[in-house]
Amino acid sequence: MTSITLHNTKTRKKEALVPIKPGEVSMYVCGPTVYDRAHIGNARPVIVFDTLFRLLRHVYGADRVSYVRNFTDVDDKINARAAETGQSIREITDGTIALYLEDMDAVGALHPTHMPRATEYIQPMVDMTADLIEKGHAYEAEGHVLFAVESYADYGKFSGRSLDDMIAGSRVEVAPYKRNPMDFVLWKPSDADTPGWASPWGKGRPGWHIECSAMAHELLGESFDIHGGGNDLMFPHHENEIAQSKCAGHDFANIWMHNEMLQVEGKKMSKSLGNFFTVRDLLDKGVPGEVIRFVMLSTHYRKPMDWTERKWKEAEATLRKWRALVDGVEASEVSASVLALLSDDLNTAGLIAEMHRMANTGDAGGLKAAGALIGLLGDDLGDWMGGEAVDLxxxxxxxxxxxxxxxxxxxxxxxxxxxxxxxxxxxxxxxxxxxxxxxxxxxxxxxxxxxxx
Ligand SMILES: [Zn+2]
Incomplete structure (x- = not known):
C-alpha cells in the first residue's frame, strides 16, 4: 500500500501515517461557526482537507475513511446576529449551513462522512464536563464550569508555550471566579434570552472547545488518526481540546495537521482594508469554483498563501487549456509518481507542476487521472466552460x-x-x-x- 507521510504539529516532523485500525483512517477537522457566509480564507482548510480525504479514499478505499467536520451552531456570535437581525437562532444556523455547503460544493469539496451540529451533542458535552470535574480537572464556579489548566502538566506543550508566557501575553478575560487566568470555560450559564440546556450546573450552554472533544469522541472513539484545522486554531482551541480529551482519559488524535493562513494581494484580509470577500462574492464575480480550488492547491498547505487576481486569471487560462486537452479522453491509472507526490505531505504544488509537464507532453489520460485525484477537471466542476470544451x-x-x-x-x-x-x-x-x-x-x-x- 502507498505510504503517506504527513507533517505532525505535535512532533514538528513528517511522519508516516500508520492507522490505529489497520486499513481504516479516521479524521476530524474543526468546522465553521455558522452565522455568516464563508470568506475566502475559510475555504482553504476545506479544500486542503478535502484533498487529503480524496487521497485517503484513493489509497484505503472510499468506505474505509471516516471524516468528521462539525458545525458550531451555538455561539455568542450567533446570538448577537439573531439579536441584530430579528431572525431566530435556528433560522440563522440552518440558513448559514445551507449556504456554506452550497459554496463548498462549488469549490469541489466532497461532503465529509459526518457533519455533526454541536447542538445535537449537548449531552455528551455535559457528560464529559461532569467526568472532568470528577477527575479533578475542572471545577464549578458561579454557574460556570472551568477547566483547571494547572491540573494538566502538559498544558501548553502542544503549542509550545509556558503557562506564565500565556498569562503575560494573553488578553483573556480575568474573571474573579477563575483559579488561574488561563482556565477556560467548559460550560457557562444562559439567561432567558440565550439558548440553554439543563445541566447539573443549571441552565447553560457549552464552551467552544469542549464541542470538538465531545463530538470527536462520540463519532470516532477514544483515539483517531488525524486532526486538522487552520493554524490560527492551534492556540487556544487545539491546546484546549487536547487538555480536555487527555484528562478525560482519551488518547485523542495521533497526527495534528495545520494549514497556514491566506492573504489577499500580499496583505492580511480585513474588512477595513476593503480586501475582504466571501467565496460567494468570487463566484458571483465570475471566478469559477474550480479556479478557486486550483489556486488554493497551487501553494503547499503549510506555506502562507497569497490570493491574487493574477493567479486566478492564470489558473483560469490553464484550466481552459487542460480541459480542452482532456475533453473526451479516458483517465489512465493514477501513476505511482503522481501518487508519491501527493502522499508526501500533500505536495499539491508539486503535483500541479507535474500536471503542467503532462499537458506539455500531451499525456491527456495522465492529466485527467491526476486531476481526478485532487478534485480537478471532473464533470462536477466543468459547467463554467460553457458546455462542450472547445477544441482549439x-x-x-x-x-x-x-x-x-x-x-x-x-x-x-x-x-x-x-x-x-x-x-x-x-x-x-x-x-x-x-x-x-x-x-x-x-x-x-x-x-x-x-x-x-
Ligand atoms: Zn475544534
Whole structure:
C-alpha cells in the first residue's frame, strides 16, 4: 500500500501515517461557526482537507475513511446576529449551513462522512464536563464550569508555550471566579434570552472547545488518526481540546495537521482594508469554483498563501487549456509518481507542476487521472466552460492552412481576419516558423468563435 507521510504539529516532523485500525483512517477537522457566509480564507482548510480525504479514499478505499467536520451552531456570535437581525437562532444556523455547503460544493469539496451540529451533542458535552470535574480537572464556579489548566502538566506543550508566557501575553478575560487566568470555560450559564440546556450546573450552554472533544469522541472513539484545522486554531482551541480529551482519559488524535493562513494581494484580509470577500462574492464575480480550488492547491498547505487576481486569471487560462486537452479522453491509472507526490505531505504544488509537464507532453489520460485525484477537471466542476470544451486545434489548423495559401497568393487578408476574430474571442495567437499556437486567455469566450470556420 502507498505510504503517506504527513507533517505532525505535535512532533514538528513528517511522519508516516500508520492507522490505529489497520486499513481504516479516521479524521476530524474543526468546522465553521455558522452565522455568516464563508470568506475566502475559510475555504482553504476545506479544500486542503478535502484533498487529503480524496487521497485517503484513493489509497484505503472510499468506505474505509471516516471524516468528521462539525458545525458550531451555538455561539455568542450567533446570538448577537439573531439579536441584530430579528431572525431566530435556528433560522440563522440552518440558513448559514445551507449556504456554506452550497459554496463548498462549488469549490469541489466532497461532503465529509459526518457533519455533526454541536447542538445535537449537548449531552455528551455535559457528560464529559461532569467526568472532568470528577477527575479533578475542572471545577464549578458561579454557574460556570472551568477547566483547571494547572491540573494538566502538559498544558501548553502542544503549542509550545509556558503557562506564565500565556498569562503575560494573553488578553483573556480575568474573571474573579477563575483559579488561574488561563482556565477556560467548559460550560457557562444562559439567561432567558440565550439558548440553554439543563445541566447539573443549571441552565447553560457549552464552551467552544469542549464541542470538538465531545463530538470527536462520540463519532470516532477514544483515539483517531488525524486532526486538522487552520493554524490560527492551534492556540487556544487545539491546546484546549487536547487538555480536555487527555484528562478525560482519551488518547485523542495521533497526527495534528495545520494549514497556514491566506492573504489577499500580499496583505492580511480585513474588512477595513476593503480586501475582504466571501467565496460567494468570487463566484458571483465570475471566478469559477474550480479556479478557486486550483489556486488554493497551487501553494503547499503549510506555506502562507497569497490570493491574487493574477493567479486566478492564470489558473483560469490553464484550466481552459487542460480541459480542452482532456475533453473526451479516458483517465489512465493514477501513476505511482503522481501518487508519491501527493502522499508526501500533500505536495499539491508539486503535483500541479507535474500536471503542467503532462499537458506539455500531451499525456491527456495522465492529466485527467491526476486531476481526478485532487478534485480537478471532473464533470462536477466543468459547467463554467460553457458546455462542450472547445477544441482549439481546429482553429490552429485552419490558421496554418490559411497562412500556407497566403504564402503563395501573397494575400494575407484571410489570415488577418482569422487572427482578429480569435483575438477578439480572447485567444492569444502565437505564430512562428514552427507553427501556430493558440492559447485561451482568461477573457476567452467560446461563443465568439461560432460560425468562424
Ligand atoms: Zn475544534
Amino acid at each position: 486545434s481546429l482553429y490552429s489548423n485552419a490558421l496554418s492552412r490559411a497562412r500556407e495559401q497566403a504564402m503563395q497568393t501573397k494575400n494575407f487578408s484571410a489570415v488577418d481576419d482569422l487572427k482578429t476574430a480569435l483575438t477578439e474571442a480572447g485567444v492569444e495567437v502565437r505564430m512562428s516558423k514552427e507553427g501556430v499556437e493558440l492559447v485561451p486567455t482568461a477573457d476567452f469566450d467560446p461563443s465568439k468563435l461560432e460560425g468562424l470556420l
